[in-house]
Amino acid sequence: MREDDSNWFSRWEEELPAPHELMPLSQTLITPDLAMAFDIRNPHLNTSQQIPQPPPPSNPLPSPGNPTHPNSVDFADSAELGSGIGGDEPARTLKRPRLVWTPQLHKRFVDAVAHLGIKNAVPKTIMQLMSVDGLTRENVASHLQKYRLYLKRMQGLSAGGGGGGGGGGPLAASADPATDHLFASSPVPPHFLNPTRPNSDHFLPFVPVQTLQHHHHHQQHMAAAAAAAHPQLQPQYHRQVGQFGSPPNGHFEHPFLTRQPQAQPLHRMGAPMHNPVAANYVEDMESANAAGARKVVAVILMLLIGTLESRLLSAVLQIQESQLSCFCGIIGYVP
DNA sequence: AATCAAATAT
DNA sequence: AATATTTGAT
Numbered sequence: 001m002r003e004d005d006s007n008w009f010s011r012w013e014e015e016l017p018a019p020h021e022l023m024p025l026s027q028t029l030i031t032p033d034l035a036m037a038f039d040i041r042n043p044h045l046n047t048s049q050q051i052p053q054p055p056p057p058s059n060p061l062p063s064p065g066n067p068t069h070p071n072s073v074d075f076a077d078s079a080e081l082g083s084g085i086g087g088d089e090p091a092r093t094l095k096r097p098r099l100v101w102t103p104q105l106h107k108r109f110v111d112a113v114a115h116l117g118i119k120n121a122v123p124k125t126i127m128q129l130m131s132v133d134g135l136t137r138e139n140v141a142s143h144l145q146k147y148r149l150y151l152k153r154m155q156g157l158s159a160g161g162g163g164g165g166g167g168g169g170p171l172a173a174s175a176d177p178a179t180d181h182l183f184a185s186s187p188v189p190p191h192f193l194n195p196t197r198p199n200s201d202h203f204l205p206f207v208p209v210q211t212l213q214h215h216h217h218h219q220q221h222m223a224a225a226a227a228a229a230h231p232q233l234q235p236q237y238h239r240q241v242g243q244f245g246s247p248p249n250g251h252f253e254h255p256f257l258t259r260q261p262q263a264q265p266l267h268r269m270g271a272p273m274h275n276p277v278a279a280n281y282v283e284d285m286e287s288a289n290a291a292g293a294r295k296v297v298a299v300i301l302m303l304l305i306g307t308l309e310s311r312l313l314s315a316v317l318q319i320q321e322s323q324l325s326c327f328c329g330i331i332g333y334v335p
Numbered sequence: 336a337a338t339c340a341a342a343t344a345t
Numbered sequence: 346a347a348t349a350t351t352t353g354a355t
Contacts, residue, residue: 098347098348099348099349100347100348101347101348138349139348139349139352141347142348142350143348146347146348180347182347331346
């Protein structure tokens, strides 16, 4: 008794949860929507917040075969998702905003799938290869599922024996007019349609090109819904910054920031390790001057390999066959 | 545990 | 319309 009396306090004190074990009550009482609307996040999650990624100097470059919407929305679209909530358990209560598959994001997806080969292209690996922060496996799985359906349709179109449109090729419009603008925004690598044997694309680097980190700390307060509202937009540099205004529809978009140092899973590829600085990838290979070099490299590779089939070559390069001579010329080869 | 495809929900 | 989520099977 006596002893207890003198010690009860210290015992009680010892059993108190450590500060980091405390679940902030406010978090549990605030609805996810409210939390997002007011930008409330976890106190002990002082992780660098969603700093909307710097919009790269607009490098307007037309992607082949896409109708462009003149109205260039100057949203930022960065490559990261999910804000700070990825990490800890109370995040479970906070539902993350739905992912918006911008043409650029989709392009990354396609690139990843292409480089993995259709066999290895499963949600998890695709997700890892894309290395977009906040991107979840189910995000990818969902997208992949739809993309496969799309491919199936495309395959059905071109492979169908009977049809009149013999020479159509993979560039033909989708059968269902009502279907995805998104998927049309990135060219479907030819071999997606014939899983016949591994592709030579494995030789092509995944272009983990690092871009400069600009400091453009502008939090755009615009509804990213607008970006989604223009599906046919050119895969330009729109940075959709999901911020919260008063969304009538009730859901918010979150910004994507390019993935920071965190995980750098895919440096095994071609990339000489370099600084751990964010792996920032070139979104449009067509636009970057890297594109030219890339194609030339591809040509050289093909030459070295000995496969000089113009159709295959143009397919690999994703250029017109007529342009082949140009590239061949560069390297001094005359077909 | 991951994946997949289909159905369903938001 | 576009994503997410669930379901049931592999």
